[in-house]
Amino acid sequence: MIEEPLQFGDGGRLFGILTKAERPANAASDSRIFVFLNAGLLPRAGPHRLHVRIARELAEIGIHSLRVDFAGRGDSLPPAEGPDQRTVAADFVEIMRLLESELGDIEVVLVGLCSGADNAVRLAPQDRRVTGLVLLDPVCDQDPGFRSRALRYSTRALLRKCTTPSKYLPWIKRCMAAMFGTNDDADGSADNLSLRDLPTTEQTRDALTTVRERNGKVLAVFTQYALEYYNQLGQMGDVLELDDYDQFCTERFWPQVEHTYPFEQHRRQLIDAIKSWAS
Amino acid sequence: MHEAFFFGPTDRQIFGVYHPALGIDTGVLTVICPPLLSELNRTHSALRNLAVALAQKGQHVLRFDYTGTGDSHGHLADASMAHWVEDIQISIQEGRDLTGCRAVRVLAVRAGALLACNSVGSQVDIDRAVLWDPIASGTEYLSTLDREQASVIDTHHYLSRAEQAQVSSEYSIYGMSAGMLSDIKAINSGVYQAIDAKKFRVVCTSSAGQFPVENATEVVVPFECYWETKIDGVVFSQPVLEQLLTGLTAA
Numbered sequence: 001m002i003e004e005p006l007q008f009g010d011g012g013r014l015f016g017i018l019t020k021a022e023r024p025a026n027a028a029s030d031s032r033i034f035v036f037l038n039a040g041l042l043p044r045a046g047p048h049r050l051h052v053r054i055a056r057e058l059a060e061i062g063i064h065s066l067r068v069d070f071a072g073r074g075d076s077l078p079p080a081e082g083p084d085q086r087t088v089a090a091d092f093v094e095i096m097r098l099l100e101s102e103l104g105d106i107e108v109v110l111v112g113l114c115s116g117a118d119n120a121v122r123l124a125p126q127d128r129r130v131t132g133l134v135l136l137d138p139v140c141d142q143d144p145g146f147r148s149r150a151l152r153y154s155t156r157a158l159l160r161k162c163t164t165p166s167k168y169l170p171w172i173k174r175c176m177a178a179m180f181g182t183n184d185d186a187d188g189s190a191d192n193l194s195l196r197d198l199p200t201t202e203q204t205r206d207a208l209t210t211v212r213e214r215n216g217k218v219l220a221v222f223t224q225y226a227l228e229y230y231n232q233l234g235q236m237g238d239v240l241e242l243d244d245y246d247q248f249c250t251e252r253f254w255p256q257v258e259h260t261y262p263f264e265q266h267r268r269q270l271i272d273a274i275k276s277w278a279s
Numbered sequence: 280m281h282e283a284f285f286f287g288p289t290d291r292q293i294f295g296v297y298h299p300a301l302g303i304d305t306g307v308l309t310v311i312c313p314p315l316l317s318e319l320n321r322t323h324s325a326l327r328n329l330a331v332a333l334a335q336k337g338q339h340v341l342r343f344d345y346t347g348t349g350d351s352h353g354h355l356a357d358a359s360m361a362h363w364v365e366d367i368q369i370s371i372q373e374g375r376d377l378t379g380c381r382a383v384r385v386l387a388v389r390a391g392a393l394l395a396c397n398s399v400g401s402q403v404d405i406d407r408a409v410l411w412d413p414i415a416s417g418t419e420y421l422s423t424l425d426r427e428q429a430s431v432i433d434t435h436h437y438l439s440r441a442e443q444a445q446v447s448s449e450y451s452i453y454g455m456s457a458g459m460l461s462d463i464k465a466i467n468s469g470v471y472q473a474i475d476a477k478k479f480r481v482v483c484t485s486s487a488g489q490f491p492v493e494n495a496t497e498v499v500v501p502f503e504c505y506w507e508t509k510i511d512g513v514v515f516s517q518p519v520l521e522q523l524l525t526g527l528t529a530a
Binding site for chain 2: 003005007015017040041042043044045047048049052073074075153157224227255256258260262263264265
């Protein structure tokens, strides 16, 4: 594995680290590169160093990657205005230009957690070289059975909570919010989804359709965080109603896993899932 | 304006970012020793901004990630206290080689303060150590990690009983080796005593009087960092940064 810090864009305003596999697995993997997008305000290493770990393990199986900071994140300079969708789109043009100059003909897999997934969805249709998406807790519409399943989940979790009374009140509050679609902010914690600049369902459908048309594929992983809007394997496919969905999109539903993967065994689970999907 | 690069031993490359002095060069090098684990990500933006501000005041600044953390090489599970202590010494030397500065200041955050003072001790001549919410001892740091882990488990509602037992074991969420944990435990507040009290500027966000060196200069900037509870939140406080900047630049 060779890692190279790169400053690029006008006046070197953007920053990323390119991880090159020493021995690409085959000609196809030599042109394929995973690009890790910032998760929220966090720098390119990702929550609990997740992006670094995935990048280096992908290199071990012959796949290149770039973990990048958008303008105003990590070690990239802040934009004159924003950051917002417009600056992210401009940064993406620079990222693709850089990758082309470093690696020639490329096929890109965008990897994003939380707002990173939102950006990946919006960026995918913009460049024909994006042929894959790894979406970690992307947004998804609720389907007709969502509320009744939410009640089942809440009951099951309540039984587990019986041994820890100190958790009752805040937990019940969160369950009520999920069941009735309210976002009670009285405890001072901001609602997670309201902090995200969410893509529309149409944008998600568009992103997945373009990836399918490019003969690419998608991995979507939903964790405990997504229980506010997703609680059944296959829900995303049901909501989007895309042809051949199961042929190009792999959904994973891990309600026992926390959004930012703070536990090592869950990080391992994700890394293995991505490696297996990528191979 | 900065330059990112890997340096140090070929089998254990350290990731660093160098911010050259802008304008009038004061001939001072500040090495930023970040905190560990989740606090590294949480303070990244604040420490980057501080580095930029110091460079604008004519200081050379080197930021780095410890072995097995951030973008540096290695796995946390394989990292040792000896690596981290050496990383600081290597970074100071790298900064000196890059800049030719003789005057070295250290800015260290949380457990980074313990490491920095352990590393610098009597071996490296520094003319100032500015510490942000320093952890008093290794034992205190492990208690902090305990509470942080408990807080993560607390907010985790859907773990199976088996998983709950697994993640509740000692510091399991960090994936540090037993050797590292025992090395951390062994660091006591004596590492601070080895440095002349006059060299310290301590910036606390809670209350003063907790730093274990008498006569060290302490400043309190009330700010709730939620070090142990909001492990994914970004810590950014302009008043804290201003105090750190003052501590590092004042005559």
